[in-house]
Amino acid sequence: MSLLDILTEDVIAVPLMSRDKSGAIMELLKLLKKSGQISNEDEAYDAVMMREDKGSTGLEKGIAVPHAKTAAVNKIAAAIGISAEGIEFGSLDGNPSKLIFLIIAPPAQSGTHVALLSEIARLTQYPTLCDELVEAKSPESVISILQGEE
Amino acid sequence: MSDIIRKILVYVDGTEHAVLAAHYAVCLSKTLDAELSALFVVNTQALGTLVRSRIFLEDEEMEYRNELNADAERYLHHVKAIGQEKSLDITLLNESGSVSGEIKKCVKENDIDLLVIGELSRIQSRRDQFYDETERAMRSVPCSVLIVKDEDRVWEMYDRLK
Numbered sequence: 040m041s042l043l044d045i046l047t048e049d050v051i052a053v054p055l056m057s058r059d060k061s062g063a064i065m066e067l068l069k070l071l072k073k074s075g076q077i078s079n080e081d082e083a084y085d086a087v088m089m090r091e092d093k094g095s096t097g098l099e100k101g102i103a104v105p106h107a108k109t110a111a112v113n114k115i116a117a118a119i120g121i122s123a124e125g126i127e128f129g130s131l132d133g134n135p136s137k138l139i140f141l142i143i144a145p146p147a148q149s150g151t152h153v154a155l156l157s158e159i160a161r162l163t164q165y166p167t168l169c170d171e172l173v174e175a176k177s178p179e180s181v182i183s184i185l186q187g188e189e
Numbered sequence: 190m191s192d193i194i195r196k197i198l199v200y201v202d203g204t205e206h207a208v209l210a211a212h213y214a215v216c217l218s219k220t221l222d223a224e225l226s227a228l229f230v231v232n233t234q235a236l237g238t239l240v241r242s243r244i245f246l247e248d249e250e251m252e253y254r255n256e257l258n259a260d261a262e263r264y265l266h267h268v269k270a271i272g273q274e275k276s277l278d279i280t281l282l283n284e285s286g287s288v289s290g291e292i293k294k295c296v297k298e299n300d301i302d303l304l305v306i307g308e309l310s311r312i313q314s315r316r317d318q319f320y321d322e323t324e325r326a327m328r329s330v331p332c333s334v335l336i337v338k339d340e341d342r343v344w345e346m347y348d349r350l351k
Contacts, residue, residue, distance in 0.1 A: 041310065094246050104244050131243060149256040150203050150232075157235040160242040 040151050042117060042158050043185055049074045050118040051178035055126070055139070061088065063126050064105055067118040067141045076116040076143075083111040083143050097130030101137040101173065102163050106156060108146045115144045115151050119181060121173060137173045196224045199305040200292055200323065203229075203264045206307025210337040211268045212347040214305040215275055217335075219350055223302075225277060227268040228295050229261040231285040232322075258285075275350050288322035289329060296330045304334045 050070045057063040064087050068080040077083050086107035090096070097103040103126075118141045125135025140159050144152035162168060168184065175181045199214035201207040211227060218225035236254055239245035245253070265281040272279035282299075284291040296304055309324055327334045337343060 044311075090249075093249075096244060098243055106244070149253050150260055153232065153235050153239065153253055153257070156239055156244050157232075160238050160244055163242065 040115070040154060042155060042162075043182070045115060045117050045155075046119065046182065046185070047074065048178035048182060050076070050116075051181050052118070052120040053175055053178055053181060055120040055122040057120075057122075058124075058126065060091070060126055060128050063120055063122070063139055064088070064091075064141065067120050067139065068143075071112075071116050071118050071141075071143065076114075077111045078113075079111045083107065083109050086111070087141070087143070091129075095129035095131075097128030097136050098163060099130065099132040099134070100163070100166065100169065101125060101130075101134055102169060103128045103130065103136035103139045104142065104156065104159055105139065106142040106144070106152075108144050108149075108152065110146060112143050112145050115142070115148055115155060117142050117155065119172075121175060121181070123173065138169055194221050194223050194302045196226070196299060196301050197221075197303045197305060198226050198228055198292075198296060198299065198301040199268070200228050200230075200307075200326070201264055201268055202288075202307075202323070203260055204307060206337070207264075208267070208271075208307075209340055209343050210305050210307040211271050213335075213337040213343045215272050215277055215279075216343075216346045216350050217303075217305070218272075219275055219277055224280070225272065226280040226282055226295075226299060226301070227265060228282040228284065228292065229265050230288045230291040231257045231261050231283070232288055233285045234287040234290075258283075275347075289325035292323075292326035293329050293331075296332050301330075301332050304330050304332055306334065306336055308336060308338050 057066045071077045072080045086109035090107045096105045120139040125137045128136040171184045240250045261283050
Protein backbone atom coordinates (compact mmCIF):
# COMPACT_ATOMS: atom_id res chain seq x y z
CA MET A 40 0.00 0.00 0.00
CA SER A 41 1.23 3.47 -0.83
CA LEU A 42 0.27 6.93 0.42
CA LEU A 43 -1.58 7.62 -2.83
CA ASP A 44 -3.76 4.54 -2.28
CA ILE A 45 -5.42 6.20 0.71
CA LEU A 46 -4.93 9.93 0.18
CA THR A 47 -7.88 11.90 -1.19
CA GLU A 48 -8.27 15.60 -1.91
CA ASP A 49 -10.75 16.05 0.96
CA VAL A 50 -8.10 15.20 3.58
CA ILE A 51 -5.51 17.70 2.36
CA ALA A 52 -5.50 21.12 4.03
CA VAL A 53 -3.98 23.80 1.78
CA PRO A 54 -3.37 26.01 3.58
CA LEU A 55 -3.75 24.91 7.19
CA MET A 56 -5.79 27.51 9.05
CA SER A 57 -4.30 26.62 12.45
CA ARG A 58 -1.22 28.38 13.74
CA ASP A 59 -0.11 25.90 16.40
CA LYS A 60 0.73 22.18 16.65
CA SER A 61 -2.34 20.99 18.54
CA GLY A 62 -4.66 23.06 16.35
CA ALA A 63 -3.07 21.72 13.15
CA ILE A 64 -3.39 18.10 14.30
CA MET A 65 -7.03 18.60 15.26
CA GLU A 66 -7.74 20.37 11.95
CA LEU A 67 -6.41 17.37 10.02
CA LEU A 68 -8.29 14.92 12.26
CA LYS A 69 -11.52 16.81 11.60
CA LEU A 70 -10.94 16.36 7.86
CA LEU A 71 -10.50 12.62 8.41
CA LYS A 72 -13.70 12.55 10.50
CA LYS A 73 -15.61 14.49 7.84
CA SER A 74 -14.40 12.06 5.17
CA GLY A 75 -15.67 9.16 7.27
CA GLN A 76 -12.24 7.66 7.93
CA ILE A 77 -12.19 8.06 11.70
CA SER A 78 -15.00 7.56 14.16
CA ASN A 79 -13.82 9.76 16.99
CA GLU A 80 -11.41 12.67 16.45
CA ASP A 81 -10.94 13.32 20.17
CA GLU A 82 -9.76 9.75 20.78
CA ALA A 83 -7.40 9.99 17.81
CA TYR A 84 -6.16 13.39 18.99
CA ASP A 85 -5.31 11.97 22.44
CA ALA A 86 -3.38 9.11 20.82
CA VAL A 87 -1.38 11.47 18.57
CA MET A 88 -0.59 13.89 21.39
CA MET A 89 0.43 11.02 23.70
CA ARG A 90 2.97 10.02 21.05
CA GLU A 91 4.12 13.64 20.64
CA ASP A 92 4.65 13.88 24.41
CA LYS A 93 7.24 11.08 24.19
CA GLY A 94 9.18 12.96 21.52
CA SER A 95 8.23 15.40 18.78
CA THR A 96 7.74 14.02 15.26
CA GLY A 97 8.88 17.37 13.91
CA LEU A 98 11.81 16.42 11.68
CA GLU A 99 14.28 18.68 9.95
CA LYS A 100 13.66 20.91 6.92
CA GLY A 101 10.09 21.87 7.82
CA ILE A 102 8.54 18.40 7.87
CA ALA A 103 6.49 16.77 10.64
CA VAL A 104 5.04 13.24 10.72
CA PRO A 105 2.64 12.98 13.68
CA HIS A 106 1.27 9.45 13.94
CA ALA A 107 -0.49 7.09 16.30
CA LYS A 108 -2.30 3.81 16.64
CA THR A 109 -5.88 4.03 17.79
CA ALA A 110 -9.10 2.06 17.67
CA ALA A 111 -10.76 5.23 16.32
CA VAL A 112 -9.95 3.93 12.81
CA ASN A 113 -10.77 0.62 11.14
CA LYS A 114 -8.13 1.02 8.48
CA ILE A 115 -5.09 3.19 8.07
CA ALA A 116 -5.77 6.86 7.26
CA ALA A 117 -3.56 9.75 6.17
CA ALA A 118 -3.99 13.50 5.90
CA ILE A 119 -1.65 16.27 4.78
CA GLY A 120 -1.51 19.86 5.98
CA ILE A 121 0.53 22.62 4.39
CA SER A 122 1.42 25.87 6.08
CA ALA A 123 3.59 28.31 4.12
CA GLU A 124 4.38 30.25 7.32
CA GLY A 125 5.18 27.09 9.27
CA ILE A 126 4.00 25.79 12.63
CA GLU A 127 6.13 25.40 15.73
CA PHE A 128 6.40 21.62 16.12
CA GLY A 129 9.42 21.29 18.40
CA SER A 130 11.44 20.02 15.45
CA LEU A 131 15.03 18.78 15.53
CA ASP A 132 16.49 21.82 13.76
CA GLY A 133 14.21 24.31 15.50
CA ASN A 134 12.57 25.36 12.25
CA PRO A 135 8.79 25.53 11.95
CA SER A 136 7.04 22.69 10.11
CA LYS A 137 5.47 23.59 6.78
CA LEU A 138 4.57 20.12 5.59
CA ILE A 139 2.65 17.88 7.98
CA PHE A 140 1.85 14.24 7.23
CA LEU A 141 -0.63 12.77 9.73
CA ILE A 142 -0.95 8.99 9.86
CA ILE A 143 -3.56 7.22 11.99
CA ALA A 144 -3.55 3.42 12.08
CA PRO A 145 -5.63 0.76 13.83
CA PRO A 146 -3.70 -1.27 16.43
CA ALA A 147 -3.53 -4.48 14.34
CA GLN A 148 -2.01 -3.06 11.16
CA SER A 149 1.63 -2.53 12.08
CA GLY A 150 2.94 -3.77 8.72
CA THR A 151 0.93 -1.25 6.72
CA HIS A 152 1.70 1.50 9.24
CA VAL A 153 5.45 0.88 8.93
CA ALA A 154 5.23 0.72 5.12
CA LEU A 155 3.41 4.06 4.93
CA LEU A 156 5.75 5.83 7.34
CA SER A 157 8.73 4.44 5.39
CA GLU A 158 7.31 5.90 2.21
CA ILE A 159 7.00 9.31 3.88
CA ALA A 160 10.56 8.98 5.21
CA ARG A 161 11.70 8.42 1.61
CA LEU A 162 9.68 11.39 0.34
CA THR A 163 11.44 13.64 2.82
CA GLN A 164 14.72 12.75 1.10
CA TYR A 165 13.57 14.64 -2.01
CA PRO A 166 14.03 18.33 -1.09
CA THR A 167 12.70 19.57 -4.42
CA LEU A 168 9.53 17.51 -4.02
CA CYS A 169 9.00 18.85 -0.49
CA ASP A 170 9.53 22.43 -1.72
CA GLU A 171 6.96 21.86 -4.47
CA LEU A 172 4.47 20.50 -1.94
CA VAL A 173 4.93 23.54 0.32
CA GLU A 174 4.26 25.78 -2.70
CA ALA A 175 1.11 23.83 -3.70
CA LYS A 176 -2.03 25.93 -3.93
CA SER A 177 -4.67 23.20 -3.91
CA PRO A 178 -5.25 19.59 -2.73
CA GLU A 179 -5.46 18.57 -6.39
CA SER A 180 -2.01 19.98 -6.96
CA VAL A 181 -0.63 18.09 -3.93
CA ILE A 182 -1.87 14.80 -5.38
CA SER A 183 -0.36 15.61 -8.79
CA ILE A 184 3.00 16.47 -7.24
CA LEU A 185 3.02 13.20 -5.27
CA GLN A 186 2.21 11.31 -8.46
CA GLY A 187 5.19 12.99 -10.05
CA GLU A 188 3.10 14.70 -12.67
CA GLU A 189 3.91 18.34 -11.86
CA MET B 190 8.27 -35.25 -8.55
CA SER B 191 8.63 -33.01 -11.62
CA ASP B 192 12.18 -32.51 -12.89
CA ILE B 193 11.39 -28.97 -13.97
CA ILE B 194 10.09 -27.64 -10.67
CA ARG B 195 11.21 -29.44 -7.53
CA LYS B 196 11.23 -26.62 -4.98
CA ILE B 197 8.72 -23.80 -4.81
CA LEU B 198 8.89 -20.73 -2.55
CA VAL B 199 5.85 -18.56 -1.91
CA TYR B 200 6.44 -15.11 -0.44
CA VAL B 201 3.74 -14.04 2.01
CA ASP B 202 3.42 -10.56 3.48
CA GLY B 203 -0.02 -10.65 5.07
CA THR B 204 -1.85 -9.10 2.12
CA GLU B 205 -4.85 -10.73 0.46
CA HIS B 206 -2.79 -11.06 -2.72
CA ALA B 207 -0.20 -13.10 -0.80
CA VAL B 208 -2.85 -15.37 0.69
CA LEU B 209 -4.14 -16.04 -2.82
CA ALA B 210 -0.58 -16.76 -3.95
CA ALA B 211 -0.25 -19.28 -1.11
CA HIS B 212 -3.40 -21.11 -2.28
CA TYR B 213 -2.07 -21.22 -5.84
CA ALA B 214 1.32 -22.43 -4.62
CA VAL B 215 -0.36 -25.29 -2.74
CA CYS B 216 -2.21 -26.31 -5.94
CA LEU B 217 0.99 -26.14 -7.96
CA SER B 218 3.03 -28.01 -5.38
CA LYS B 219 0.48 -30.85 -5.11
CA THR B 220 0.12 -31.13 -8.88
CA LEU B 221 3.88 -31.19 -9.53
CA ASP B 222 4.71 -33.10 -6.35
CA ALA B 223 7.17 -30.32 -5.51
CA GLU B 224 8.37 -29.18 -2.08
CA LEU B 225 6.78 -25.94 -0.90
CA SER B 226 8.25 -23.35 1.47
CA ALA B 227 6.61 -20.12 2.61
CA LEU B 228 8.68 -17.05 3.51
CA PHE B 229 7.69 -14.03 5.59
CA VAL B 230 10.19 -11.18 6.01
CA VAL B 231 9.94 -8.79 8.94
CA ASN B 232 11.05 -5.56 7.32
CA THR B 233 13.62 -4.45 9.89
CA GLN B 234 15.32 -2.35 7.21
CA ALA B 235 12.22 -0.10 7.15
CA LEU B 236 12.18 0.06 10.95
CA GLY B 237 15.83 1.16 10.92
CA THR B 238 15.05 3.87 8.37
CA LEU B 239 12.25 5.19 10.58
CA VAL B 240 14.54 5.42 13.61
CA ARG B 241 17.31 7.11 11.60
CA SER B 242 14.86 9.63 10.16
CA ARG B 243 13.58 10.25 13.74
CA ILE B 244 10.01 9.33 12.85
CA PHE B 245 10.27 6.44 15.34
CA LEU B 246 11.67 6.53 18.84
CA GLU B 247 13.84 3.59 19.93
CA ASP B 248 11.12 2.06 22.13
CA GLU B 249 8.57 2.58 19.38
CA GLU B 250 10.79 0.64 16.99
CA MET B 251 10.95 -2.23 19.49
CA GLU B 252 7.18 -2.21 19.94
CA TYR B 253 6.57 -2.40 16.18
CA ARG B 254 9.26 -5.05 15.73
CA ASN B 255 7.49 -7.26 18.29
CA GLU B 256 4.16 -6.71 16.58
CA LEU B 257 5.61 -7.53 13.16
CA ASN B 258 7.17 -10.71 14.55
CA ALA B 259 3.76 -11.71 15.93
CA ASP B 260 2.21 -10.95 12.51
CA ALA B 261 4.83 -13.17 10.86
CA GLU B 262 3.96 -16.10 13.13
CA ARG B 263 0.26 -15.60 12.55
CA TYR B 264 0.50 -15.36 8.75
CA LEU B 265 2.87 -18.29 8.43
CA HIS B 266 0.61 -20.49 10.51
CA HIS B 267 -2.29 -19.48 8.33
CA VAL B 268 -0.30 -20.60 5.28
CA LYS B 269 0.58 -23.86 7.06
CA ALA B 270 -3.14 -24.47 7.57
CA ILE B 271 -3.84 -23.80 3.87
CA GLY B 272 -1.40 -26.62 3.06
CA GLN B 273 -2.64 -28.97 5.79
CA GLU B 274 -6.17 -28.70 4.47
CA LYS B 275 -4.86 -30.38 1.30
CA SER B 276 -2.48 -32.75 3.16
CA LEU B 277 0.59 -30.79 2.12
CA ASP B 278 3.39 -30.02 4.54
CA ILE B 279 4.79 -26.51 4.02
CA THR B 280 8.18 -25.47 5.37
CA LEU B 281 7.84 -22.12 7.15
CA LEU B 282 10.67 -19.57 6.92
CA ASN B 283 10.61 -16.46 9.06
CA GLU B 284 13.40 -13.96 8.30
CA SER B 285 14.11 -10.31 9.02
CA GLY B 286 15.99 -7.65 7.09
CA SER B 287 15.33 -6.11 3.70
CA VAL B 288 12.43 -7.82 1.93
CA SER B 289 14.03 -8.13 -1.50
CA GLY B 290 17.39 -9.12 -0.03
CA GLU B 291 15.93 -11.88 2.13
CA ILE B 292 13.81 -13.29 -0.70
CA LYS B 293 16.86 -13.43 -2.95
CA LYS B 294 18.96 -15.04 -0.22
CA CYS B 295 16.29 -17.62 0.54
CA VAL B 296 15.95 -18.57 -3.14
CA LYS B 297 19.70 -19.12 -3.41
CA GLU B 298 20.20 -20.94 -0.11
CA ASN B 299 17.28 -23.31 -0.64
CA ASP B 300 17.95 -23.93 -4.32
CA ILE B 301 14.43 -22.76 -5.24
CA ASP B 302 13.21 -23.41 -8.80
CA LEU B 303 10.14 -21.19 -8.74
CA LEU B 304 9.19 -18.11 -6.70
CA VAL B 305 5.43 -17.53 -6.37
CA ILE B 306 4.25 -14.03 -5.39
CA GLY B 307 0.94 -12.22 -5.16
CA GLU B 308 -0.18 -9.52 -7.53
CA LEU B 309 2.08 -6.46 -7.34
CA SER B 310 0.81 -3.15 -5.97
CA ARG B 311 -0.48 -0.66 -8.48
CA ILE B 312 2.17 1.91 -9.40
CA GLN B 313 0.78 5.23 -8.18
CA SER B 314 3.78 7.47 -8.68
CA ARG B 315 7.07 7.42 -10.50
CA ARG B 316 8.87 6.87 -7.20
CA ASP B 317 6.85 3.69 -6.42
CA GLN B 318 8.56 1.72 -9.12
CA PHE B 319 11.93 2.28 -7.45
CA TYR B 320 10.79 1.15 -4.03
CA ASP B 321 8.40 -1.78 -4.43
CA GLU B 322 10.35 -4.46 -2.57
CA THR B 323 8.47 -7.42 -4.07
CA GLU B 324 9.03 -6.08 -7.57
CA ARG B 325 12.70 -5.63 -6.77
CA ALA B 326 12.87 -9.25 -5.59
CA MET B 327 11.09 -10.41 -8.74
CA ARG B 328 13.72 -8.68 -10.85
CA SER B 329 16.72 -9.89 -8.88
CA VAL B 330 16.06 -13.54 -7.97
CA PRO B 331 17.94 -16.11 -10.08
CA CYS B 332 14.90 -18.39 -10.53
CA SER B 333 11.66 -18.12 -12.51
CA VAL B 334 8.87 -16.07 -10.94
CA LEU B 335 5.12 -16.62 -11.10
CA ILE B 336 2.71 -13.78 -10.26
CA VAL B 337 -0.69 -15.06 -9.14
CA LYS B 338 -3.79 -13.33 -10.52
CA ASP B 339 -7.45 -14.20 -11.19
CA GLU B 340 -8.82 -14.77 -7.70
CA ASP B 341 -11.96 -16.70 -8.74
CA ARG B 342 -9.97 -19.19 -10.77
CA VAL B 343 -7.50 -19.79 -7.93
CA TRP B 344 -10.26 -20.42 -5.35
CA GLU B 345 -11.96 -22.82 -7.74
CA MET B 346 -8.68 -24.62 -8.38
CA TYR B 347 -7.94 -24.89 -4.64
CA ASP B 348 -11.45 -26.12 -3.82
CA ARG B 349 -11.21 -28.83 -6.49
CA LEU B 350 -7.83 -30.02 -5.21
CA LYS B 351 -7.94 -33.29 -3.28
